[in-house]
Amino acid sequence: MASITFYGGVGTVTGSKYLLESNGNRILVDCGLFQGLKELRERNWQDPPFQPTEIDAVIITHAHIDHTGWLPRLVKLGFNGPVFTSKPTADLLKILLPDSGRLQQEEADYRNRHQLTKHAPALPLYDEHDAREALKLLRPVANDGNAIEITDGFKASFLVAGHIIGASLVLVEMPGQPPVTGGSDPIRFLFSGDLGHYDQPIVKDPAPPLACDYLMVESTYGNRLHGDISSDDQMARIINEAAARNAPILVPAFAVGRTQEVLYLIRQLEEEKRIPILPVIVDSPMAAQATQVYGRWHEEHDEEYASIVSKKQHPLRTHSMTTASTREESKRLNDMQGARIIISASGMLTGGRVLHHAMRILPNENATLIFVGYQAAGSVGRRIQDGEREVRIMKNWIPVRCHIAKVEGFSAHADWKAVIRWLEGLPAAPKMVFTTHGEPDAAAAMAQHIRDRFGWNVVVPEYQQNVELT
Numbered sequence: 001m002a003s004i005t006f007y008g009g010v011g012t013v014t015g016s017k018y019l020l021e022s023n024g025n026r027i028l029v030d031c032g033l034f035q036g037l038k039e040l041r042e043r044n045w046q047d048p049p050f051q052p053t054e055i056d057a058v059i060i061t062h063a064h065i066d067h068t069g070w071l072p073r074l075v076k077l078g079f080n081g082p083v084f085t086s087k088p089t090a091d092l093l094k095i096l097l098p099d100s101g102r103l104q105q106e107e108a109d110y111r112n113r114h115q116l117t118k119h120a121p122a123l124p125l126y127d128e129h130d131a132r133e134a135l136k137l138l139r140p141v142a143n144d145g146n147a148i149e150i151t152d153g154f155k156a157s158f159l160v161a162g163h164i165i166g167a168s169l170v171l172v173e174m175p176g177q178p179p180v181t182g183g184s185d186p187i188r189f190l191f192s193g194d195l196g197h198y199d200q201p202i203v204k205d206p207a208p209p210l211a212c213d214y215l216m217v218e219s220t221y222g223n224r225l226h227g228d229i230s231s232d233d234q235m236a237r238i239i240n241e242a243a244a245r246n247a248p249i250l251v252p253a254f255a256v257g258r259t260q261e262v263l264y265l266i267r268q269l270e271e272e273k274r275i276p277i278l279p280v281i282v283d284s285p286m287a288a289q290a291t292q293v294y295g296r297w298h299e300e301h302d303e304e305y306a307s308i309v310s311k312k313q314h315p316l317r318t319h320s321m322t323t324a325s326t327r328e329e330s331k332r333l334n335d336m337q338g339a340r341i342i343i344s345a346s347g348m349l350t351g352g353r354v355l356h357h358a359m360r361i362l363p364n365e366n367a368t369l370i371f372v373g374y375q376a377a378g379s380v381g382r383r384i385q386d387g388e389r390e391v392r393i394m395k396n397w398i399p400v401r402c403h404i405a406k407v408e409g410f411s412a413h414a415d416w417k418a419v420i421r422w423l424e425g426l427p428a429a430p431k432m433v434f435t436t437h438g439e440p441d442a443a444a445a446m447a448q449h450i451r452d453r454f455g456w457n458v459v460v461p462e463y464q465q466n467v468e469l470t
């Protein structure tokens with residue numbers, strides 16, 4: 001008997017984990033960390049309802065921590081099989097997983113120092129060493145649609161999903177009825193992973209879906225549309241205003257994906273002479289490494305990116321750009337004067353070097369803070385966006401007097417219309433479609449949009465629900 005069980009990414013956008021079973025073999029698709037609400041985060045600590053030692057292989061759709069950040073824990077609990085993922089994703093994981101291990105350690109240390117724990121001492125979910133052990137299991141494959149042998153009777157094909165560099169759609173083929181019956185057609189299960197949108201910069205559009213019996217599709221924007229506000233006009237206006245005041249700009253941005261999109265846009269505005277050339281400082285060692293990975297994988301770039309490269313220009317390099325890698329380089333930035341653009345992580349001001357910059361920028365009434373990404377409830381970024389006049393950063397109350405701007409239009413996810421457009425590429429109706437990776441309203445709305453448009457059988461799965469596949 002074959003089945004799928006949903007161990008994450010349902011009722012939430014985080015914790016993606018889907019277990020496929022057939023003929024006594026078990027494959028886990030994605031191994032993400034739960035993030036956000038406390039009751040979700042607590043799941044990271046619970047023992048999984050399956051034996052990690054009995055998982056034969058893991059497939060990873062893309063590098064984001066909500067799809068990969070539980071992998072070191074799985075390895076710590078005894079998983080020792082291969083982890084298949086695209087080559088760029090493997091490169092990004094070498095940056096992201098050890099960093100996640102360090103963050104887990106820091107959090108445990110913090111709780112011990114401030115006696116915030118019932119457990120003495122508080123232990124990390126995993127540490128940097130565990131993360132490096134997980135990296136040893138990576139089996140990088142090409143995002144080219146060729147079927148790879150995963151384990152006994154299981155095959156998988158990886159194709160470009162857009163979203164971020166290396167992101168994959170994955171088609172898993174697995175045994176159907178037990179072979180005693182004389183063999184049967186394999187079950188074809190297609191995972192959309194996180195799906196990019198069609199005019200996203202840098203990366204290619206998502207590849208069309210492959211014929212399948214079952215389909216899982218993400219629903220992050222299942223109830224929203226991006227609209228057509230152009231991010232370049234907004235960004236150009238904000239930068240010009242700041243330049244006229246000769247004042248600094250701070251852009252908090254996630255190190256992988258968003259930082260590169262912001263650099264790409266600034267370079268383009270400079271090239272079109274819509275903004276003056278200002279010093280641009282990328283102050284995040286992780287962002288700097290991720291930018292290198294972005295530049296390296298030409299087969300994932302869209303045509304516009306390729307045409308800039310063919311003119312011997314670097315699409316992710318502005319005309320006056322500095323990267324601060326060491327702490328000393330970062331501190332030296334404090335002495336700079338005049339108009340400049342500082343891009344630093346984390347994107348929601350929840351930690352990282354961006355906090356040091358925020359402490360200087362926020363009280364400066366000439367300076368500008370630009371939000372380019374979603375600010376989750378409870379984050380410092382959200383408080384500022386909601387208009388609080390004072391925020392607490394590293395135990396200091398910092399007054400907010402700078403200009404606050406928001407540039408819309410950056411998103412790495414397809415909205416519901418783009419998902420429908422993608423689904424239109426399917427050659428035939430699947431037996432069943434699952435909408436996952438969405439808040440409950442979004443997943444339900446996406447399911448309804450699919451029923452309305454195609455009349456297909458769509459299920460919004462629940463946490464730990466098991467569905468038999470035939």
Ligand SMILES: [Zn+2]
Nearest residue numbers: 062064163194
């Ligand atoms: Zn993602």
